[in-house]
Amino acid sequence: MKNYELVLNRVEADLAAGRLRLGERLPGERSLAEQLGISRPSVREAVRVLEAMGVVRTATGSGPEAGAVIVAEPASPLTALLRLHLATNHLPMGDIVQTRVLLESWTARQAAERQAGVGADGRETAGAVAAPGLSDELSVAEGLLDRMDDPGLTPEAFHLLDAEFHVALSALAGNVLIAAVMSSLRTAIHGYVLAAVPNLADWDATAVGLRSEHRSIVAAIRAGQADQAATLITDHIEGFYEAARLSR
Known part of the structure; x- marks a missing residue:
């Protein structure tokens, strides 16, 4: 030693x-x-x-x-580690996409179940109410979407807000480690995502579609629709990477 x-x-x-x-x-x-x-x-x-x-x-x-x-700052070293391994091509982008789908579909489902007041056994509890503070946390995510509605945003500014939005969604599940991992993932791949923008046929049309998908995901979570929220965020992530030709 x-x-x-x-x-x-x-x-x-x-x-x-x-x-x-x-x-x-x-x-x-x-x-x-x-x-x-x-x-x-x-x-x-x-x-x-x-x-x-x-x-x-x-x-x-x-x-x-x-x-x-x-202190307790796990996201920063995780981000540095992921960026280095991405640079060596040791972590294929397809694996990153699958990891995001796995984590974000779970967090969306958990957030929707918390919103619906579903108990630990998966059943809705009598007189179920949303987890304390969850509505406020959802409002934070919606505030980020409002900022993303600015038509004058550059792709870089849009994707910075997009990353912040997805990290905010992951925090809704109440799992600190997953929120830290998501923050690291989004930060580590930001440069690769931005570099793929020219691969998109029409960035303006893509941005409109992403805004609509974001709103639908938040609406499903706010309505407590766990399956719908998980499906929407899966389609959202896979759809963007396929359009940007990043998932290979």
């Missing part, structure tokens, strides 16, 4: 045991080095790895804000 891995294992154990919590600082560089019997450069290497993993945020200096603070 490399020396810096000793620090990673120590931090993982302390987080799992509750000895370290979000917002708290790691022990000082000298303290960790002495406790683990390793050099201070090894500790610095470990902190750099933890920062790249989105587990800590560092600040230099000697004031109260200095040092390495425990």
